[in-house]
Amino acid sequence: MARATRPLPDSFTASEAPPASEVLSVRHLASLATPTGVGPRTGGEQGRLRRFLDAAIRIEGGRIAFVGTDEDFALRYGDRPSPGERVLDGTGRTALPGFVDPHTHLPWAGLRESEFNERLKGRTYAEIAAAGGGIVSTVATTRAASEADLARLVRSRLDRMLRHGTTFCEAKTGYGLDLANETKQLRALFSGAEGHPVGILATALPGHEVPPERRGSAALRARYVDECCREILPALAEAGASFVDVFCETGVFDLAESRRMLEAGAGCGLRARVHADELTPLGGANLAAEVGALSADHLLYVRPDGIEAMARAGVVAVLLPGTSFFLRMNRYAPARQMMESGVAVALATDCNPGSSYTESLPAVAFFAALGMGMTVEETLTAMTLNAAASLGVADARGTLEVGKSGDVVLIDGPSLEHLVYHYGINVVTDVVASGTLVVRDGVRLN
Ligand code: NIG
């Protein structure tokens, strides 16, 4: 019998909030755009935003206290700053909710740029993996890395995410693939993120691949699934993971193995998320719905019955169009069909060294718009509210509304459209995380 799911850590305290007396306001914004509410949005609702021209926002003690027009701000608070209030000029800029990245693989060592170039010369991801490259090569370099080195790498990736507007994220283990190295990855993730403005929740992913030393026979492979269920997942839950994930894919973990790992994770209080239907239509989306997963991710080959099952069960589709592009798959997940069928769509970077080496959610929004036909409004909801919902934190994050965490991004441009329209540059100028200004005019503040 699965134990009751543990409550997620209070996402308000995931990064340190400033004292209640601290006030930060942004005045004279060209515009402000945000989805609204505390639950995922789908269908026509996914593109419905609250928008203001000549806007202002105020954060008190780390939480949003006012969102509206600058005129209403002046009526409420007057035109002179109150004692201790810091006022930023938002002229020419648009305020958006802090971005939420719900699928990353942050704690790894070693890069795979030569594989990238081999793919450009015609080899496929699967061919490279079969020849000893792919996930297994990152497992070797991650196992060889010290915990301190991994923590430094996590921190540098979080820094880059922050400069591109991410204020909250999920990050997975999955390059350790044994008890010692999976727990090392998780500890490195937490120590690298300690005190960092980007808040994180961790996912246990020992089911990312079958480790090389367990590949000789069916018995060895079964032994690894047993180890995941009996030892590694409980240890990762104990060490602070919030979620369990598995790469449910032809040639990796089949449906029965994936179900076992997800159920074992649930038994330790971990909510499920699933790498599903990425390379073949195996039915991972259906499995995600059956086990009550928070999200099913990738979904390039999702079947119509998988879409229906996700809609019925309220599973969020976390789509990773950067991966489609990076692997030259000539195929994207059917985002429009999913939204029309009542599935809430979120977007994530999948930040990893093999299939998507980027920390930038605006880059992903670009691929979502031009590759999957999402509107700019829909991409914003996907990388804020729906992403937060897929992590179970939409009560506290993902929109600019009074009472939510003071996570705000300013982009360079007078309207939301500039998020996608001005491409190939970092459109994010300023970032406020939990009420603290941490990036100003593109420069990280300490
Ligand atoms: O999410 N799909 C499986 N895992 C990663 C790829 C990881 C790698 O190539 O290192 C992904 O795309």
Ligand code: FE
């Ligand atoms: Fe992934």
